[in-house]
Amino acid sequence: xxxxxxxxxxxxxxxxxxxxxxxxxxxxxxxxxxxxxxxxxxxxxxxxxxxxxxxxxxxxxxxxxxxxxxxxxxxxxxxxxxxxxxxxxxxxxxxxxxxxxxxxxxxxxxxxxxxxxxxxxxxxxxxxxxxxxxxxxxxxxxxxxxxxxxxxxxxxxxxxxxxxxxxxxxxxxxxxxxxxxxxxxxxxxxxxxxxxxxxxxxxxxxxxxxxxxxxxxxxxxxxxxxxxxxxxxxxxxxxxxxxxxxxxxxxxxxxxxxxxxxxxxxxxxxxxxxxxxxxxxxxxxxxxxxxxxxxxxxxxxxxxxxxxxxxxxxxxxxxxxxxxxxxxxxxxxxxxxxxxxxxxxxxxxxxxxxxxxxxxxxxxx
Amino acid sequence: xxxxxxxxxxxxxxxxxxxxxxxxxxxxxxxxxxxxxxxxxxxxxxxxxxxxxxxxxxxxxxxxxxxxxxxxxxxxxxxxxxxxxxxxxxxxxxxxxxxxxxxxxxxxxxxxxxxxxxxxxxxxxxxxxxxxxxxxxxxxxxxxxxxxxxxxxxxxxxxxxxxxxxxxxxxxxxxxxxxxxxxxxxxxxxxxxxxxxxxxxxxxxxxxxxxxxxxxxxxxxxxxxxxxxxxxxxxxxxxxxxxxxxxxxxxxxxxxxxxxxxxxxxxxxxxxxxxxxxxxxxxxxxxxxxxxxxxxxxxxxxxxxxxxxxxxxxxxxxxxxxxxxxxxxxxxxxxxxxxxxxxxxxxxxxxxxxxxxxxxxxxxxxxxxxxxxxxxxxxxxxxxxxxxxxxxxxxxxxxxxxxxxxxxxxxxxxxxxxxxxxxxxxxxxxxxxxxxxxxxxxxxxxxxxxxxxxxxxxxxxxxxxxxxxxxxxxxxxxxxxxxxxxxxxxxxxxxxxxxxxxxxxxxxxxxxxxxxxxxxxxxxxx
Numbered sequence: 028x029x030x031x032x033x034x035x036x037x038x039x040x041x042x043x044x045x046x047x048x049x050x051x052x053x054x055x056x057x058x059x060x061x062x063x064x065x066x067x068x069x070x071x072x073x074x075x076x077x078x079x080x081x082x083x084x085x086x087x088x089x090x091x092x093x094x095x096x097x098x099x100x101x102x103x104x105x106x107x108x109x110x111x112x113x114x115x116x117x118x119x120x121x122x123x124x125x126x127x128x129x130x131x132x133x134x135x136x137x138x139x140x141x142x143x144x145x146x147x148x149x150x151x152x153x154x155x156x157x158x159x160x161x162x163x164x165x166x167x168x169x170x171x172x173x174x175x176x177x178x179x180x181x182x183x184x185x186x187x188x189x190x191x192x193x194x195x196x197x198x199x200x201x202x203x204x205x206x207x208x209x210x211x212x213x214x215x216x217x218x219x220x221x222x223x224x225x226x227x228x229x230x231x232x233x234x235x236x237x238x239x240x241x242x243x244x245x246x247x248x249x250x251x252x253x254x255x256x257x258x259x260x261x262x263x264x265x266x267x268x269x270x271x272x273x274x275x276x277x278x279x280x281x282x283x284x285x286x287x288x289x290x291x292x293x294x295x296x297x298x299x300x301x302x303x304x305x306x307x308x309x310x311x312x313x314x315x316x317x318x319x320x321x322x323x324x325x326x327x328x329x330x331x332x333x334x335x336x337x338x339x340x341x342x343x344x345x346x347x348x349x350x351x352x353x354x355x356x357x358x359x360x361x362x363x364x365x366x367x368x369x370x371x372x373x374x375x376x377x378x379x380x381x382x383x384x385x386x387x388x389x390x391x392x
Numbered sequence: 393x394x395x396x397x398x399x400x401x402x403x404x405x406x407x408x409x410x411x412x413x414x415x416x417x418x419x420x421x422x423x424x425x426x427x428x429x430x431x432x433x434x435x436x437x438x439x440x441x442x443x444x445x446x447x448x449x450x451x452x453x454x455x456x457x458x459x460x461x462x463x464x465x466x467x468x469x470x471x472x473x474x475x476x477x478x479x480x481x482x483x484x485x486x487x488x489x490x491x492x493x494x495x496x497x498x499x500x501x502x503x504x505x506x507x508x509x510x511x512x513x514x515x516x517x518x519x520x521x522x523x524x525x526x527x528x529x530x531x532x533x534x535x536x537x538x539x540x541x542x543x544x545x546x547x548x549x550x551x552x553x554x555x556x557x558x559x560x561x562x563x564x565x566x567x568x569x570x571x572x573x574x575x576x577x578x579x580x581x582x583x584x585x586x587x588x589x590x591x592x593x594x595x596x597x598x599x600x601x602x603x604x605x606x607x608x609x610x611x612x613x614x615x616x617x618x619x620x621x622x623x624x625x626x627x628x629x630x631x632x633x634x635x636x637x638x639x640x641x642x643x644x645x646x647x648x649x650x651x652x653x654x655x656x657x658x659x660x661x662x663x664x665x666x667x668x669x670x671x672x673x674x675x676x677x678x679x680x681x682x683x684x685x686x687x688x689x690x691x692x693x694x695x696x697x698x699x700x701x702x703x704x705x706x707x708x709x710x711x712x713x714x715x716x717x718x719x720x721x722x723x724x725x726x727x728x729x730x731x732x733x734x735x736x737x738x739x740x741x742x743x744x745x746x747x748x749x750x751x752x753x754x755x756x757x758x759x760x761x762x763x764x765x766x767x768x769x770x771x772x773x774x775x776x777x778x779x780x781x782x783x784x785x786x787x788x789x790x791x792x793x794x795x796x797x798x799x800x801x802x803x804x805x806x807x808x809x810x811x812x813x814x815x816x817x818x819x820x821x822x823x824x825x826x827x828x829x830x831x832x833x834x835x836x837x838x839x840x841x842x843x844x845x846x847x848x849x850x851x852x853x854x855x856x857x858x859x860x861x862x863x864x865x866x867x868x869x870x871x872x873x874x875x876x877x878x879x880x881x882x883x884x885x886x887x888x889x890x891x892x893x894x895x896x897x898x899x900x901x902x903x904x905x906x907x908x909x910x911x912x913x914x915x916x917x918x
Contacts, residue, residue: 136876137883140820146550148815149585149794151802158816213812245550248586250794250802255611262615262788271731272617275724276604278637321696327488327667343490358670360488360495 145229147244152221152252157184158213159229161241169231169239180231182207185238186216189246190224196240204232217352221252326389330368331356337375361389394735396619396725397775398765399632400758401601401741403541403578404431405455407857407874407910412466416712419870423461427520428685430748431462433755435516435523438532441762447823448532448762449774452524452744453578455538456562457855459521459569459675460908468518475513478685479506481674485662485686488670494700495688501703502686534776536576537562537597540909543854544806546585546794547815551822553829554854555588557847557917559595561909564916576600576777581806581856582634582741582797589624589631589792599630599777601741606795608874611891614790619728621781622790631792632777637724638740641717645670649713650751654705657689657698658750687752710753714760722771737780741797798860810868811859817879824886825917832889833915838902841903842894843914846885848906850917853878881906 145159170177183206187199207214218225227244254273258264264272334340336353349355359366369384406426411417426894441448461467485499516523527533539545540561548554557579560569566574577592584602592600603616614622642648649655663675663684676682689698690706702788721738728736747754765772781787798805807815828843835843861871881902888894 030472133417136817136879139816146815146819148547148549148803148807148897150804150807151800154804156807156811156812160816213816247549248794251609251611254609255613255793259612259614259615259788259790262612264613264615271618272619272728273608276618276633276636277606278635278640327670358484358488359490360492364491366491371869 143242145227145242145244147225147227149247149249150215152272153217153219153247155186155216155218155225155227155247155249156213157216157227157229157244159242159244160212161229165241169241173231173233173239176233176235176363179234180239181229182209183212183231183232184214184216184237185228185240187217187226187228188218188220188223189226190222190248194226194246196243199226204238206232218249221249223260224248240250324391326361328359328361328366328387329356330370330385332370332383333370334381335374339373339375341369341371363389363391393770394413395722395729395771396735396773397737397780398638398721398772399449399451399737399739399775399777399780401451401453401578401739402434402744402747403538403741404458404744405453405538406458406461407855408457408541408852410461410467411905413905416892418676418680418682419867420467420470420478421474421682423467424471425683425685426635426745426749427471427513428478428506428509429752430745431520432754433748434744434758435512435520436508437697437755437759437762438527438567440759442527444532444763446766448766449776450532450762451534451536451576451776451781453536453538454521454524455542455578455580456540456565457542457908459565462521463519463569464907465518471513472510472518473494475506475510479503479510481684482686484670487765498688498701498703499686509815521569524798527571534576534778535566535570535574536578537566537574537719538578539580540565541851541855542580542626542857543851544581544583544796544803544856544859545579545588546583546803548818548822548854549585549808551819552591553826553918554822554850555591556594557825558851558854559591559597560916561912563595563597563852565909569633575824578741581860582606582795583803583856584608584631584792584796585794586791589627589629592629593627597629599632599781601632601634601739602792602794603634603797603801604636605801606792607631607790609793609795611789611793612790615788616732616734616736618739619732620734620787621737621777622788622792625789625791628789630777630781630787632737632739634741634797635738638717638721638738639742641720641741642742642746649717649757650746650754651691652709652713653693654702654709655691656687656701656706656752657691658687658752659851660687660689660698662686662688683880706753707756710757711760714757714764717757717761718764718769718772720861722769724730726774737775751900803861806856806859808863810865811862813859814859814875817875818853821853821879821882821886822917824882825850825914828886828889829915829918835914838894838896838899839889839892842885842889842899844912845899845903845906846882847891847914847917848880848908849882849885849902852906852908853882 108142138163139160141160141162143165145157148156150156171182183204185204186203187194189199192198192233194201205214205216216225216227224246225248226246228238228240229242229244230240231236232238254269330342331354333352334349334356336349336351338349338353340347340349340355342357347355347357365386365388367384369382371380371382373380406422409417409419409422410891411420438450458791482499482503486496486503489495489499512523524533524535526534539555539558541558543554543558545555545558548558554767562577563574573596575597577597579600579602580589582601582602582603584606591599607614607618610622614620614633618635621630623630623634625905640647642650661683663671663686664681665688668681671681671684672679674684688701690701692699724738725736729857747758751757762774765774795801796805827849830838830848832843855874858871858875861867885894885899
């Protein structure tokens with residue numbers, strides 16, 4: 028499956044190429060790599076989840092839901108009781124039990140659209156995402172043209188820094204290459220360059236050093252990861268004041284903040300861990316209930332009986348409805364203690380009356 | 393003396409989930425729960441405020457997908473069925489809990505609430521959009537629009553005609569529903585990319601919101617941080633920045649109000665707690681236990697041991713928290729007024745479903761807050777973007793920075809290993825739509841229907857919700873199915889339109905299933 032190929036790759040530090048990077052990211056490369064790992068693990072998680080159609084409750088998926096029901100029975104009592112959202116539980120269940128059936132859900136989407144193209148998108152101030160497609164015919168043509176050179180050619184992404192220029196293919200401030208797997212169709216690119224413009228070619232690097240562009244991407248600009256160094260004469264703001272405002276804006280009260288401090292840190296501090304705003308998520312964390320084994324026992328009491336269908340029946344003074352055949356059935360939650368439950372029936376002509384009073388004592392030891 | 397303004401923004405959105413082909417459908421419950429737990433309680437709050445002569449300003453986005461669902465007769469009918477079952481369940485609960493006075497009182501509370509939901513729903517002729525419109529017409533509520541299906545604009549930068557179409561469809565629906573054009577917009581996921589403001593301007597929109605860093609990292613530096621709007625360079629559309637301090641007080645999972653121990657515990661629902669045979673008629677029709685909305689416990693503490701919910705205690709807490717929020721805004725406004733020498737505007741946006749659905753006492757808190765602002769003080773005044781701009785027409789011109797309100801502040805939520813595969817298909821569909829619009833400038837009859845449906849399918853595939861769900865790992869298979877299905881339907885339409893061989897019965901079937909934006913015109917996609 029294509030997803031397995033979408034790895035985040037750290038490229039060599041572009042700062043060394045001699046172009047001033049105005050806002051270097053102070054986080055270590057290690058922490059950025061860990062982002063990559065996270066993405067991968069999420070991806071595999073989804074693969075597992077996706078392998079199970081928990082889609083809906085129609086006859087068509089009956090077999091699956093039945094299987095799910097069986098799975099559900101296997102849950103510990105704890106999960107069944109204290110589990111949060113139904114969807115969480117299903118996802119969890121499925122993950123635990125179902126072997127991966129990769130790409131089941133997406134298998135019918137086209138693999139490609141018969142184009143040579145590459146598209147570039149911004150993920151955040153540091154990372155870009157690119158996906159591409161190269162036609163079989165294009166590969167064939169290249170193979171013919173390049174003959175022997177083709178066999179040793181490397182498939183690469185050439186990433187150009189094209190900030191503030193009209194890029195013509197040869198005037199980039201600098202570029203760097205990323206060697207990609209033969210079957211890769213998309214890639215995450217670490218630019219370490221907030222506030223810069225980027226363009227990417229997918230192409231072949233030949234053993235004689237030449238680079239052949241197969242497709243060139245659109246140009247994108249990464250956002251700054253800190254306040255701009257550009258100030259406005261008319262709307263001048265002293266650094267110190269701006270620091271205080273910045274701190275206040277991100278919820279750090281009046282404490283001044285170093286302007287170059289990365290947004291991410293502020294974001295984390297300001298938002299806590301639950302900063303995602305969406306209707307699907309609670310801002311209130313579910314209390315994790317970590318005991319390995321547990322038990323809940325509740326009791327209910329069923330009071331049932333019958334009389335003449337047209338009689339009037341009260342239970343503890345409250346009138347109840349009889350079934351057409353004169354039977355009745357009531358269900359009560361039964362806490363500890365003594366419950367006195369007078370059941371009174373009065374005949375339709377009010378001449379006869381019967382009272383039966385069950386007394387129930389429940390005690391939990 | 394007035395020292396600053398508070399602009400509350402409630403972003404009200406649900407993805408388009410409507411499955412006429414099934415008798416009942418789990419994901420449709422999102423709408424029914426939101427109606428019962430959030431929309432109707434908010435309407436009750438607004439009604440109470442109007443009745444008591446409390447002047448207030450609240451900004452509320454109602455997304456085109458949500459408006460479509462709230463106006464849809466099938467979903468309205470299903471809501472009536474849904475609330476009817478809840479009323480029935482709460483009646484059984486009143487009987488079942490007779491020996492437990494605390495739970496019995498709560499079951500009566502739910503019974504009353506559910507009945508009142510049904511009454512209000514019927515009172516507005518089953519269409520809650522008309523309720524919100526009423527408060528807008530009274531000048532209290534400022535209703536803003538959103539992308540047609542909540543498509544995330546920063547990842548549509550190579551398919552800009554889709555951004556324009558998302559905006560045009562939204563504006564056109566808004567005009568029809570509210571009788572005037574929208575003035576502002578909540579960008580889907582608060583996602584902004586420099587230049588998108590021009591599309592807003594072209595759609596007639598005057599203002600939008602960004603997250604704090606959208607302004608703070610804009611260029612040149614914004615003199616007033618997020619505490620005054622800016623005009624975007626070239627488009628002159630106004631941009632307001634989110635204040636994170638006030639957001640945090642409500643949102644934060646650690647220090648936010650909703651986690652108070654006296655508040656109702658969301659995660660203990662009788663749908664999971666009660667005997668299976670008893671609860672079975674009220675849970676999912678396939679027998680899966682789900683939340684019913686009847687919850688008897690308060691958060692209590694950090695262990696699994698929960699105490700019964702005590703509404704009066706929770707109510708006191710909500711009042712206390714409203715007071716605390718106001719106190720903090722007053723101090724914030726005073727501090728900012730002093731350093732800015734100008735009245736700050738504090739923009740506090742929230743997902744509307746926080747109020748009532750997640751945070752049961754949220755609507756009550758909002759009610760207390762608005763009343764306290766109105767009656768008890770004059771340091772803070774409620775406002776909306778339009779009134780603020782009328783009073784402060786002169787603002788700095790900058791280019792805001794790309795940003796969103798998602799986790800980490802940019803596009804990672806919607807662009808990661810779980811969902812990045814979709815953009816290849818989404819972008820291609822946008823380009824194909826462009827091609828179709830160019831090829832068929834004046835289509836009619838069956839081809840026109842097919843073209844309109846193609847745009848509906850494209851829109852539905854573009855909902856940011858699907859990528860979001862894939863990223864978060866709940867309901868994933870549903871999100872995958874929706875993305876895949878709409879793209880497939882689009883591609884089939886594309887092929888058939890080009891070959892002039894539209895299969896009418898099939899078209900009719902997907903028109904019936906994906907019926908959003910009934911009078912859409914495919915030519916808006918260019």
